Amino acid sequence: MSKDVFANHRTNSIIIIVLAVLFVSVIYLPKTIWDDEAELRDDARFRMNAVSLAEKLHYQLAKSYTTDHEQLLMVVSNVRDSLLAASMDTNYSYYGAQRIPLAAKSVSVNYSDEYKKLYNELHLELFKTLEPNHSMDPKSINIVLDSIRTLFEAGNYTGEQSLEIDSLALNFIVSDKYDILYQNIKTSMFNALTTSYTKYPAFSNPLVNAVMDSIAKNPELSGRTEFGGIYDGAVRVDFIIPATFEDNLGKTLQTLKKQFIFDSYDSATYGDTLYDMALEEFLVVNDTLENIPQYMTLMYMDTSGIDIEIPVEVKVGDMEAAIAKRRNNLYKRLTGYSEPSPYISEHVIAVALDSLNSPNVGLDSIHLDIDLTEATFNINIHNNISEYFYKVSLEQAYYKTSVNLKDLDWEKAAIEVVEFIGDRLIKKSDFLRWQVVEVESDTFNVNVYDEFLRGYDDMNLKLAEKLTGEFVNIHDYARNLVGMAEDLASIDSLDWSGAQVIDFPADTLLIDVFPTYLAEYDTTFTIARDTVVQINDSTFNGVWYRGKVGVSQDFSLDSLPFLTPLANSFYQYDFNGTDSVLALNILEKSDTARVEKVFFGMNEYVMIFTGDSLLENLFLLTNSFAEFDSIQIDSLSVVSEEFVAGDTEKLLFMEKDSFGGWVDTTINLKYVKKQLFSHYYFEDELTHCTVTELPYRITVRNNVNLSIESPITHPIESRRYLFFTQVDSTHGSLVDGEESWAK
Numbered sequence: 001m002s003k004d005v006f007a008n009h010r011t012n013s014i015i016i017i018v019l020a021v022l023f024v025s026v027i028y029l030p031k032t033i034w035d036d037e038a039e040l041r042d043d044a045r046f047r048m049n050a051v052s053l054a055e056k057l058h059y060q061l062a063k064s065y066t067t068d069h070e071q072l073l074m075v076v077s078n079v080r081d082s083l084l085a086a087s088m089d090t091n092y093s094y095y096g097a098q099r100i101p102l103a104a105k106s107v108s109v110n111y112s113d114e115y116k117k118l119y120n121e122l123h124l125e126l127f128k129t130l131e132p133n134h135s136m137d138p139k140s141i142n143i144v145l146d147s148i149r150t151l152f153e154a155g156n157y158t159g160e161q162s163l164e165i166d167s168l169a170l171n172f173i174v175s176d177k178y179d180i181l182y183q184n185i186k187t188s189m190f191n192a193l194t195t196s197y198t199k200y201p202a203f204s205n206p207l208v209n210a211v212m213d214s215i216a217k218n219p220e221l222s223g224r225t226e227f228g229g230i231y232d233g234a235v236r237v238d239f240i241i242p243a244t245f246e247d248n249l250g251k252t253l254q255t256l257k258k259q260f261i262f263d264s265y266d267s268a269t270y271g272d273t274l275y276d277m278a279l280e281e282f283l284v285v286n287d288t289l290e291n292i293p294q295y296m297t298l299m300y301m302d303t304s305g306i307d308i309e310i311p312v313e314v315k316v317g318d319m320e321a322a323i324a325k326r327r328n329n330l331y332k333r334l335t336g337y338s339e340p341s342p343y344i345s346e347h348v349i350a351v352a353l354d355s356l357n358s359p360n361v362g363l364d365s366i367h368l369d370i371d372l373t374e375a376t377f378n379i380n381i382h383n384n385i386s387e388y389f390y391k392v393s394l395e396q397a398y399y400k401t402s403v404n405l406k407d408l409d410w411e412k413a414a415i416e417v418v419e420f421i422g423d424r425l426i427k428k429s430d431f432l433r434w435q436v437v438e439v440e441s442d443t444f445n446v447n448v449y450d451e452f453l454r455g456y457d458d459m460n461l462k463l464a465e466k467l468t469g470e471f472v473n474i475h476d477y478a479r480n481l482v483g484m485a486e487d488l489a490s491i492d493s494l495d496w497s498g499a500q501v502i503d504f505p506a507d508t509l510l511i512d513v514f515p516t517y518l519a520e521y522d523t524t525f526t527i528a529r530d531t532v533v534q535i536n537d538s539t540f541n542g543v544w545y546r547g548k549v550g551v552s553q554d555f556s557l558d559s560l561p562f563l564t565p566l567a568n569s570f571y572q573y574d575f576n577g578t579d580s581v582l583a584l585n586i587l588e589k590s591d592t593a594r595v596e597k598v599f600f601g602m603n604e605y606v607m608i609f610t611g612d613s614l615l616e617n618l619f620l621l622t623n624s625f626a627e628f629d630s631i632q633i634d635s636l637s638v639v640s641e642e643f644v645a646g647d648t649e650k651l652l653f654m655e656k657d658s659f660g661g662w663v664d665t666t667i668n669l670k671y672v673k674k675q676l677f678s679h680y681y682f683e684d685e686l687t688h689c690t691v692t693e694l695p696y697r698i699t700v701r702n703n704v705n706l707s708i709e710s711p712i713t714h715p716i717e718s719r720r721y722l723f724f725t726q727v728d729s730t731h732g733s734l735v736d737g738e739e740s741w742a743k
Helices: 009-062 069-087 113-128 138-154 178-194 201-217 245-259 264-289 316-335 342-354 385-401 410-426 452-468 475-491 517-524 647-654
Strands: 096-102 105-111 159-165 168-174 223-228 234-240 295-301 307-314 365-371 376-381 433-438 443-448 498-504 507-513 526-552 563-565 571-573 580-583 594-600 603-609 615-621 634-639 643-645 659-679 697-701 705-709 716-720 724-728 733-735
Touching (some): 009 069, 009 507, 009 733, 069 096, 069 517, 105 113, 113 452, 138 159, 138 178, 178 376, 178 385, 201 223, 201 385, 245 264, 245 316, 264 295, 316 342, 385 433, 385 443, 410 443, 452 697, 475 697, 571 615
Antiparallel strands (some): 105 498, 159 168, 223 376, 295 307, 526 615, 526 643, 563 571, 594 603, 603 615, 705 733
């Protein structure tokens, strides 16, 4: 009989304890790991921000940023130390122009065959990202593209191919959709010439060919030129009749009414009716005569049944332009593009009008075959049409075909081109997009993309690490190291290999130490901490004087309609009896009284009344303070609404001439948020990642664009507590002061 393990109380207790520990661990340990990850991340971001602040101090001193974290630390901290030392010695000053010696450096490298192979491979890899093409003149490019098209149409001419043109051996890649690439040239040119579009070669190609042939025969050709008789049949046009097309017909017709001129009497008398009649008559006459009439006569029957003959003049030139604009607008509504020719648009619009009652209006595309043997195109020939054709040929087909010399030394070309572009970009050159690069190997068209310099820096970092056997994260140093190695190898190609030493000579950094550097250092490297403190604060309620007004009480209350007499000689105020009223503030009134300025007739009154509208006092405003026997003159102090002031503003208010006085004062307890600051020193550990302990990557572009990045390029996993894993991902970057983690 088997023994029951769980029957033992001691065993059960142990199992329960173990399970309880595991249960607590599953809850507590992951949280501990997450807290550690967050602490490392927050500390790393604090360090990156400290590096960014230090770079700004370096820039103030040296008028430049630095990608070398060692130089950054030395300059920022040494200047501070020197200034502190100078403050202790009255005979010594460290302000103004100073020199900081940069020590010489000897770097041991291994210039091996393996390194040289990597050097060639990385340059070639970066070179191919530039989409290099052999640069040719426009005429030769057209010959190449036409030759490839001829072979492509013959069939089975795709992939890597070779061709010799004008004794020039070329290699290139023919796409299985080369016919589309080639046609894109004609389509783009058709769009440029007509501002219209078609996907049918039978439509675009004859017109483009006619224009380009004319320019080839007459390079000076420019301006508006008509092209006709270039089609020998029908072409297809696609369009969709929008659901709102019928509404557009009516709206666009309204603009034609502006081109009619009537006698001003007729126009004013008969109004829109006359313009509607003129438009209807014009459309009939214009369709019948196929030209625009200069004059028309309208027969209008007035209310007495008599026909009146009304002449109307048509502004012919303006009407022609209005009709052309309307036709183009309607064609745009149907196709989305401008009309290439009035002949085509008239056909399309006519079909659309006939199809308005179709149930598919607004849904289905309509195909229309139009006979263009009689069509005429009016093309504006610009002086740069040939240049545009060359540009389109390059972008639409030539670049994508990757045409290059057959005997090209790719490794040599890669090194020459990559180093040429890298040097240009480092010198702040705007050398982006498609550019021409002429090197010893060949002349290339290359597409320099925005991130090329980043790739170039990454390449040099890998090569420097391969040379030295140590991690390198300073791309300026890496670029110089790799460049010096290549220079030395080219000078002494026989003996300069294997273990070698590259010497960096000593240098001097010129800086300008400004008087407030110490104070700026202290305020730069601070940690702000919010805290809340309790304070006693007095609140003062006060008023402003606006001035004094002269008033009189020499009038009869019973004569004023805005006063209603009550029993026991009281009066009640009724503002409805006034012409208008305006709020007013008077010091000489009881606490419960309200004051309004009353306008009635030519007089203005100051009405003081209680909450139930009972009259408390009434004054007539006068323009004089002089005393007369029949007039009682007094004055009232006019003040503003109450305002509130605190301790800080109290004295400022009281010093003003217009200050009236304080109404009351209250004392309140207030809680105010304040910032406390603690200082820290910029030290070496702040320039290194909290996880990898590698220096942060500092990048400077154009001497003004600064970025600080985490050296973590992929998540780093480390085992914790035997069963758990801590994952530290990139901690972000600071680019021109903008934090990636703040987005």
